[in-house]
Amino acid sequence: xxxxxxxxxxxxxxxxxxxxxxxxxxxxxxxxxxxxxxxxxxxxxxxxxxxxxxxxxxxxxxxxxxxxxxxxxxxxxxxxxxxxxxxxxxxxxxxxxxxxxxxxxxxxxxxxxxxxxxxxxxxxxxxxxxxxxxxxxxxxxxxxxxxxxxxxxxxxxxxxxxxxxxxxxxxxxxxxxxxxxxxxxxxxxxxxxxxxxxxxxxxxxxxxxxxxxxxxxxxxxxxxxxxxxxxxxxxxxxxxxxxxxxxxxxxxxxxxx
Numbered sequence: 001x002x003x004x005x006x007x008x009x010x011x012x013x014x015x016x017x018x019x020x021x022x023x024x025x026x027x028x029x030x031x032x033x034x035x036x037x038x039x040x041x042x043x044x045x046x047x048x049x050x051x052x053x054x055x056x057x058x059x060x061x062x063x064x065x066x067x068x069x070x071x072x073x074x075x076x077x078x079x080x081x082x083x084x085x086x087x088x089x090x091x092x093x094x095x096x097x098x099x100x101x102x103x104x105x106x107x108x109x110x111x112x113x114x115x116x117x118x119x120x121x122x123x124x125x126x127x128x129x130x131x132x133x134x135x136x137x138x139x140x141x142x143x144x145x146x147x148x149x150x151x152x153x154x155x156x157x158x159x160x161x162x163x164x165x166x167x168x169x170x171x172x173x174x175x176x177x178x179x180x181x182x183x184x185x186x187x188x189x190x191x192x193x194x195x196x197x198x199x200x201x202x203x204x205x206x207x208x209x210x211x212x213x214x215x216x217x218x219x220x221x222x223x224x225x226x227x228x229x230x231x232x233x234x235x236x237x238x239x240x241x242x243x244x245x246x247x248x249x250x251x252x253x254x255x256x257x
Contacts (some may be wrong), residue, residue: 002056004086006093008044009052015040018052018062025081027143034142035079040064043078051093053086061086065094067103077108091125099159106159109136109152111145113205113216113223118153118240127157129237129248132227144206147213149220152236153227169239169247170196179226182218188226197235197248199226 009015019037040050043066053061061082068074075098082090084250100104110117112132121127131154136193140150172189181187181200187196202208202219227237230248239247 004055004060004089006051006053006061006089008049008097009180010044010050012037012041014052015044016049018050018060021059021062022079022081025144028211031195036063049097051090051097053082053090053093055086057084059124061090063090063094065098065106067101070108073102073104074114075103075106077106078134080108087120088124095157095159104159106157108176109133109154110113111205112151112153112237113201113219114228114245115201115205115244116187116199118237118246119242121155121157122237122240122246124129125157126161127155129153129246132224132231134224136226145209148209148216148236151220151224155237170198170249172196172198172241172245172247179222182222187222194233195250195252197230199223199230199246199248201244201246203244 009018014038014115019033019035019040020030022035023033026034028034042066044050046066048064048066052059053112063080064078065075066078067078077094080087080090080094094106109111110121112118112129133147133152133154137150140146140148152207165240170191174190175189175196175198177186178190179186179188185200187200190196201223205216205219208219227248233250235248237246238249241247
């Protein structure tokens with residue numbers, strides 16, 4: 001088995017390789033990377049971190065993080081990507097770097113329609129979806145997001161919480177459907193005590209966007225409606241099932257005045 005190593009990079013060649021890796025992931029020409037090497041170098045110079053994961057000598061993952069406001073003890077992960085099986089190790093390297101410098105939390109955003117990323121963030125890492133951002137970046141012209149609107153879900157990761165947290169899921173199957181999905185099936189369910197909302201996403205939004213961009217947009221708008229309504233009512237995203245259903249949870253009011 002090839003040895004995997006993860007380290008921060010500071011040199012011009014190492015940072016340029018990371019910029020090229022991100023170009024490949026987001027399917028952009030290497031002449032126009034989504035995260036240019038000079039920008040990454042400046043972030044490192046300012047106190048941020050560029051982590052690179054190597055499978056042997058091959059670059060197989062990378063991430064970028066910076067600190068937030070001085071009093072917040074919060075860090076922000078601008079980007080992270082890795083070959084299958086390395087994502088958890090990359091995020092743990094980011095976590096260790098942040099904790100060593102006194103951080104308590106880390107935030108980042110991701111496309112809420114990408115179910116596998118939701119499961120990784122909410123279940124594997126134990127982060128929580130705390131903010132829904134409508135068309136956060138505006139139009140994107142890379143090879144992954146082109147033709148879609150760039151809604152994003154902000155997740156907040158408590159760096160001191162137990163790893164692999166299992167969230168309360170509730171009984172989804174017993175809850176009535178409140179919205180229909182573009183495929184005609186149930187999109188959202190809500191329990192009768194307003195403790196949980198469940199929302200379904202497509203099996204593979206990237207594949208769907210390439211095959212039928214208009215249908216992908218219909219899913220975008222449908223999920224957006226459910227999330228913005230739920231977040232306005234105090235819900236947060238706390239889980240994602242293997243079959244593509246988010247769990248959104250509202251804190252219990254027991255014990256409050």
